[in-house]
Amino acid sequence: MYPKSLIRVFERAAAFILEADGRATGLTGAGISVASGIPAFRGSQGLWDKYDPSEYAEISSFRRQPEKVWGMLGEMLAVVEKAQPNKAHKSLAKLEGKGLLQSLITQNVDGLHQAAGNRKVIEFHGATRHLCCLECDWRWANFKLSKCKNMPPRCQECGAILKPDVVFFGEQIPKWALLEASSAAEKAKVMLVVGTSANVHPAAEMPILTKKAGGRVIEINLGPTSLSGPVSDLTILGPADEVLPEIVAACERLSGSE
Numbered sequence: 649m650y651p652k653s654l655i656r657v658f659e660r661a662a663a664f665i666l667e668a669d670g671r672a673t674g675l676t677g678a679g680i681s682v683a684s685g686i687p688a689f690r691g692s693q694g695l696w697d698k699y700d701p702s703e704y705a706e707i708s709s710f711r712r713q714p715e716k717v718w719g720m721l722g723e724m725l726a727v728v729e730k731a732q733p734n735k736a737h738k739s740l741a742k743l744e745g746k747g748l749l750q751s752l753i754t755q756n757v758d759g760l761h762q763a764a765g766n767r768k769v770i771e772f773h774g775a776t777r778h779l780c781c782l783e784c785d786w787r788w789a790n791f792k793l794s795k796c797k798n799m800p801p802r803c804q805e806c807g808a809i810l811k812p813d814v815v816f817f818g819e820q821i822p823k824w825a826l827l828e829a830s831s832a833a834e835k836a837k838v839m840l841v842v843g844t845s846a847n848v849h850p851a852a853e854m855p856i857l858t859k860k861a862g863g864r865v866i867e868i869n870l871g872p873t874s875l876s877g878p879v880s881d882l883t884i885l886g887p888a889d890e891v892l893p894e895i896v897a898a899c900e901r902l903s904g905s906e
C-alpha cells in the first residue's frame with residue numbers, strides 16, 4: 649500500500665488524463681522495457697556501458713564494420729525476442745482501450761507496446777523485427793534469430809549484410825514518424841513521458857511541443873531528467889511497472905469505472 653501523499657500524486661496524474669478526455673499521448677523510452685529484461689542504454693548496467701555507441705550505434709560504424717556491430721545486435725535481438733510486455737506496457741494498452749490514450753510515441757524498437765495491445769504506436773526509431781538492405785531495397789520483415797542459419801543475415805537479392813530497420817546515430821528519423829509524432833504531441837492535452845532520459849533529439853522535443861501547445865506533461869522515471877521542472881507538470885519518481893498500474897487504477901476510481 650502506498651502512502652496517502654503518493655496516492656494523491658497518482659490521482660493528480662489520473663485527473664490530468666481524464667480531463668484530457670481522450671486527447672492524451674505518450675512518449676516512452678528504454679526504461680519502460682527494463683522490467684521485461686531489456687537493459688536501458690544509459691544509467692547503471694546500460695548497454696552503452698558495455699558497447700561504445702560511437703563504435704556500435706553510428707551508421708558509419710555499421711557501414712565500416714557490420715559484422716562487429718552484429719556482435720551487439722545479435723545479443724540485443726536475443727533478449728528482445730524473449731521479452732514479454734510488462735505491467736507498464738499493459739497499463740498504456742489499457743488506457744488506449746478505455747479511449748484515454750489516442751497515440752503512443754516510442755523510442756523503443758522492441759515492439760512490446762504492440763504486443764501489449766496498443767494499436768496506435770509511432771515507432772520513432774524503427775523496429776528490430778524488420779531488416780533492410782543498404783545496397784538495394786530488399787527487406788526481411790519479421791526477422792527472427794531462430795530463422796537465420798548464418799549470422800550476420802544477408803540480403804537475398806545482393807548478398808550485402810542486412811541492417812535492422814532502426815535509426816542509427818547519423819541517420820534521419822523517418823519523415824512520416826517525425827510528422828505523426830509532432831502532430832500527436834501538438835494535439836495532446838496531456839503527454840505521459842515514461843522511462844526516457846530525454847537525452848536524444850528530436851524525440852526529446854516531443855514533450856516540449858505538447859507543453860508549447862498548452863498541454864500538460866506527466867513524467868515517470870526513476871530519477872529526474874532535463875524535462876523535470878521546466879517541462880514536466882508532474883514528475884513521479886518510481887518504476888514504470890509499479891507507477892502506471894496505480895495511475896490506471898486511479899483513473900478507474902475517479903471515473904467510477906472500477
Ligand code: APR
Pocket residue numbers: 676677678679680682683688689690691694755756773842843844845846847848868869870871873886887888889
Ligand atoms: N521505470 C521508469 N524509468 C526507468 C526504469 C523503470 N523501471 N528504469 C530505467 N528508467 C529510466 C532511466 O532513469 C533513464 O532516464 O529510463 C531512462 C532510460 O534512458 P536511456 O537508457 O537513455 O533510454 P532512452 O531515453 O530510451 O534513450 C533514447 O537513445 O541510444 C539511443 O536510440 C536509443 O532510443 C534510444 C535513445
